[in-house]
Amino acid sequence: MGTWGPLLYQNDMAQQVRDYYKEQLRKGKSGKEITQELIEQNEYCLSDSDDAAVFWFALADTQWNLGRLEDAVKEKALYYIKEGSDITRWECEGCGSAKIREQALKELEQKILSPQPEEKKVKKHRLYRCEWRTGDIYAYQLKSNYAEEKGKLDKFVHFIKVDEAQWYPGHTVPVVYVYGVISDEILTPEKLKTVGFIPQFFVPAVYEREKGRKMLYALELLSTSAKVIPGKQLTFAGNINDIKRIKDEDPKPYAVAWKEFERYIIDDFANWDLM
Numbered sequence: 001m002g003t004w005g006p007l008l009y010q011n012d013m014a015q016q017v018r019d020y021y022k023e024q025l026r027k028g029k030s031g032k033e034i035t036q037e038l039i040e041q042n043e044y045c046l047s048d049s050d051d052a053a054v055f056w057f058a059l060a061d062t063q064w065n066l067g068r069l070e071d072a073v074k075e076k077a078l079y080y081i082k083e084g085s086d087i088t089r090w091e092c093e094g095c096g097s098a099k100i101r102e103q104a105l106k107e108l109e110q111k112i113l114s115p116q117p118e119e120k121k122v123k124k125h126r127l128y129r130c131e132w133r134t135g136d137i138y139a140y141q142l143k144s145n146y147a148e149e150k151g152k153l154d155k156f157v158h159f160i161k162v163d164e165a166q167w168y169p170g171h172t173v174p175v176v177y178v179y180g181v182i183s184d185e186i187l188t189p190e191k192l193k194t195v196g197f198i199p200q201f202f203v204p205a206v207y208e209r210e211k212g213r214k215m216l217y218a219l220e221l222l223s224t225s226a227k228v229i230p231g232k233q234l235t236f237a238g239n240i241n242d243i244k245r246i247k248d249e250d251p252k253p254y255a256v257a258w259k260e261f262e263r264y265i266i267d268d269f270a271n272w273d274l275m
Contacts, residue, residue: 006090006101008108013042013051014058021062025122027170031068035059050089053080057105060112067119074112081105129172130223132161137237139186140230144262150275156183157265158192162218162243165253171224175253177217177246178265180274189238197246201254203271217246218253221261228258 002012009015017038024034038059045051060077063069080086086105090098132138139156147153163175180198181187187195199207200216207213223229245251256264269275 006097006104008057008061008104011054011058013045013054017042017055017058018062021059022066022122023169025066026125027127028124031063031066032070035063035070035073049080049085053083053086056080057086057108061108064112064116065120066122067117069112069116077112078109081109125169126225127170127172128223128225130164130174130221130229132174133239134161134163135239135241135243136161137189137192137239139235139237140261140265141233141235142182142262142266143233146263146266150266150270152182152266152275156186157269158183158187158195158237159219160192160240160243162245163253165220167220167222167224167255171222173220173223175218175220178219178268180269180272182269182275186235186237189240192237193240198268198272198274200268214248214250215246216250216252216254218249218251220253220255222255222257230258230261 004010009018020038021031021034024037025031029037038055039046042051042055046055056073056076057080060069060073063073087098087102090101137158137160139158142152142155142157147155158179158181159176160179161174161176164172165175167173177197178200179187179192179195181195197217200219202213202216207215266275
């Protein structure tokens with residue numbers, strides 16, 4: 001963990017504790033739940049007295065500011081303030097660092113010993129979950145100027161949902177395989193079963209050069225709200241309920257935003273000479 005100054009948050013750990021606590025509140029978790037998560041995640045660091053002091057100072061300050069200071073956290077912070085080893089460490093730095101740190105901890109002590117403010121409301125993330133089912137097939141009609149430029153205007157690209165993934169700050173988005181055909185019409189699931197899937201992101205030369213690289217087929221469509229999904233260009237084409245992930249594929253999907261999807265997928269087909 002990096003430290004660049006004696007103030008309370010001039011330390012990587014202090015900032016991470018503060019930011020994690022706030023972020024998890026926005027996800028709807030309770031303060032006590034987050035505290036326990038932080039303790040478990042930093043178990044190794046908490047065995048070191050220097051890191052432990054930083055951890056408890058940051059957590060106590062963050063909780064007090066939000067009106068959520070827990071008694072156990074308060075006691076831990078006060079213990080390390082009175083114990084004094086944190087100040088001793090800064091005496092070795094010179095340049096008045098110890099005095100600055102001492103003042104910062106004095107202010108922290110006064111703060112957490114005073115009545116904390118009322119619990120502040122934290123605006124929660126509005127998380128979206130795309131309700132496509134595994135095995136759902138959608139036909140996407142190409143409508144962009146780029147599609148027209150490439151001679152593919154109004155043609156169809158098909159993909160099937162094979163999994164789902166989490167996208168910051170907690171959206172549930174579909175992971176799909178794209179069928180390796182651009183068609184003039186919407187194809188049936190029976191027809192698509194005869195069509196292979198097109199690899200994603202990497203061009204063929206990469207696999208030729210890196211013989212051991214696993215093929216990447218999975219594409220993560222960043223459906224972070226209903227508004228960003230281009231519903232007018234999507235047609236449900238059916239479901240294949242026994243779809244399975246490809247064996248020995250690269251399991252990490254490539255993520256693409258809907259506003260970039262059309263240009264991206266046309267270029268991908270071109271890279272694989274499937275235009």
